[in-house]
Amino acid sequence: MSAVPAPEGLPAHSASILLVEDDETIRRSVALALERYGYRVATAEDGLVGLERFREGGHDVLLLDVMLPGLDGIGLCRRVRETSTAPVLMMSARGDSLDVVSGLEAGADDYVVKPVDTAVLVARIRSLLRRATFASAGSSSVPDPDGTAPLVFGDLTVDTAGLEVSRAGEPVALAPTELRLLLEFAANPGVVLDRQSLLRTVWDYGWDGDTRVVDLTVQRLRKKIGADRIETVRGFGYKLRRN
DSSP states (O other): OOOOOOOTTOOOOOOEEEEEOSOHHHHHHHHHHHHHTTOEEEEESSHHHHHHHHHTOOOSEEEEESSOSSSOHHHHHHHHHTTOOOOEEEEEETTOHHHHHHHHHTTOSEEEEESOOHHHHHHHHHHHHHHHHHHHSSSOSSOOTTSOSOEEETTEEEETTTTEEEETTEEOOOOHHHHHHHHHHHTSTTOOEEHHHHHHHTSOOSSOOOTHHHHHHHHHHHHHHOTTTEEEETTTEEEEOOO
16 A cells, blocks of 8 residues: 555545554554545554454444454454444455455445555545544434334334434344445335445445445344345346335
């Protein structure tokens, strides 16, 4: 990764990023690049240290490598997801399919391939922070079709104003990306949404991306809201069942 200075006039960010990477050269270059964009960066050289520092709190985004000593990135992501919905961005060497799939199944929100282009990394982090801010804001930018809240789909209730989700009366804890994805479906019940459109609206991709991110996030969402609540329309995408 080439550590380049941030463009002139770019506002500083107060967000804190915990970077967990065992390669010292990569760790230093990534940290330096992010700091030049105004982020506060804390680092850890292995998974166990990373978990300890994450639990100390104060970090807005967790950026971690898949291959880590002590506790690998997949295991670290799972441990984080036991108690936190904080955004997780994974780094995978060569974009190995097994690494990518395992990371997303463990609860990661997105991934980048090493060596990481600075502009891509910063764009992904900004997108994660927007989703996290959106999820904690208490109000939705997704219009309610009926002008009222909550929206009800069978045993699933989506409060678009309070950004709360429940199933059969029990609250459902969703990570920011999962919530944003569900809100996109809830705003378009019964409408087939293709993967590339979801990448643009939910992940803020301004370019075609890896649709496995969509597929595996849908898979995680189904486990929480009901396996058949989101239907697969083969060759096209997904849609939310109305009832």
